Amino acid sequence: EPEVTQTPSHQVTQMGQEVILRCVPISNHLYFYWYRQILGQKVEFLVSFYNNEISEKSEIFDDQFSVERPDGSNFTLKIRSTKLEDSAMYFCASRRQGYTEAFFGQGTRLTVV
Amino acid sequence: AQKITQTQPGMFVQEKEAVTLDCTYDTSDPSYGLFWYKQPSSGEMIFLIYQGSYDQQNATEGRYSLNFQKARKSANLVISASQLGDSAMYFCAMREGLWGAQKLVFGQGTRLTINP
Numbered sequence: 001e002p003e004v005t006q007t008p009s010h011q012v013t014q015m016g017q018e019v020i021l022r023c024v025p026i027s028n029h030l031y032f033y034w035y036r037q038i039l040g041q042k043v044e045f046l047v048s049f050y051n052n053e054i055s056e057k058s059e060i061f062d063d064q065f066s067v068e069r070p071d072g073s074n075f076t077l078k079i080r081s082t083k084l085e086d087s088a089m090y091f092c093a094s095r096r097q098g099y100t101e102a103f104f105g106q107g108t109r110l111t112v113v
Numbered sequence: 114a115q116k117i118t119q120t121q122p123g124m125f126v127q128e129k130e131a132v133t134l135d136c137t138y139d140t141s142d143p144s145y146g147l148f149w150y151k152q153p154s155s156g157e158m159i160f161l162i163y164q165g166s167y168d169q170q171n172a173t174e175g176r177y178s179l180n181f182q183k184a185r186k187s188a189n190l191v192i193s194a195s196q197l198g199d200s201a202m203y204f205c206a207m208r209e210g211l212w213g214a215q216k217l218v219f220g221q222g223t224r225l226t227i228n229p
Contacts, residue, residue, distance in 0.1 A: 031214045043158070043204060045216040055214035089156060093217075100146050100165065100208070102217060104158035 002026045006092050006105035013082055013112055021077045021108045023092030031095040032075045033102065034067065036060070036088040043091065049075065082112045116140065117207050117220035125226045126195050133180070134190040134223050136205030145209050147188040148217065149179065152202040161203075164188055192225075200227045 005024040013019050025032050034046040047067055048055040054067065066078045075094075079086055089109050095102040118137045126132045138147065149161040164172045164179045172179040180189040192199055202224050206217040 033216065035217075042221045043206075043217075043219040045218065048214045048216055050214040056216060058216075091158060093158075098212065100163055101148075101160055103160065104150075106155075106157040109156070 004092055004094055004103050004105035006090075006108050008108060009106065010109045011111070013110070015084055015112050016081050019079050019082055019110065021079075021090050021092075021110070023075045023077070023094075023105055024073055025075055025092065025094030026096070026103055027073070028096055029094035029103075030097045031055075031102075032067075032069070033093040033095075034077045035091045035093065035104075037091065037107075038085075038088045046077070046090075079110075082110075084112050086110060087112045115220075116218045117205055119205055119220035119223050121223045122221070123224045123226070125228060128197060128227050128229050129194055131191060131193045132195050132199075132225065134192075134203050134205075134225065136188045136190065136220060138186050138188060138205075138207050140186075140207065140209050142209040145207055147179070147181070148206040148208070149177070149188075149190045150204045150206060150219075151199075152204060152222070154201070158204075162190065195227050197227050197229060200225060 007022045032049040037043045047057045047061045064080045068076050089107045091107045092105040093102040145166045147164045151159040162174045162177045164181045176193045178191045202222045204222045205220040208215050
């Protein structure tokens with residue numbers, strides 16, 4: 001069964017460093033999302049992406065964040081200068097056009113020290 | 114105002130019993146979808162069940178059913194014959210609008226523990 005794949009599963013980075021979180025959505029899906037979950041809290045929306053552009057972004061998704069679909073298969077989230085409060089689980093999700101269900105990847109746990 | 118409210122931070126249930134996890138929502142959009150996801154301790158988000166605002170019948174998926182009461186704006190998840198493997202965090206979520214790129218909005222979650 002096809003699935004959303006995220007790499008790495010866990011990343012530790014120094015405060016102020018840039019990180020890139022990678023996602024390979026399911027191949028025939030057209031809507032892509034990033035969510036994050038701070039430990040013990042609810043899942044929060046960051047950004048949605050469709051037709052090679054951002055559809056919607058939340059207040060969290062400030063100038064330090066960017067997304068890119070560099071080729072036909074990858075979908076990346078970049079954080080330019082990480083802060084301690086960026087420590088969270090980051091989930092990528094994708095959805096097929098005409099379908100309601102979004103499939104989530106297994107998440108990347110980002111720890112900023 | 115919260116769009117999704119889960120009022121039970123934690124629930125403890127005996128194995129084989131049925132359990133109901135509460136979820137209420139708030140929207141003025143006539144087209145919306147309601148979702149339940151399971152998050153085990155390993156962290157992944159597993160889709161369980163979906164209910165569309167125009168669906169006439171309550172959704173069912175195996176041991177999971179969704180008690181959809183539109184007038185009360187509630188979408189409770191019912192798990193029948195609970196198993197030890199059902200112990201996890203459960204999130205209710207809503208999408209306003211059904212077919213575009215609209216995001217999911219999640220509730221705070223309910224931690225379910227199944228006791229042997």
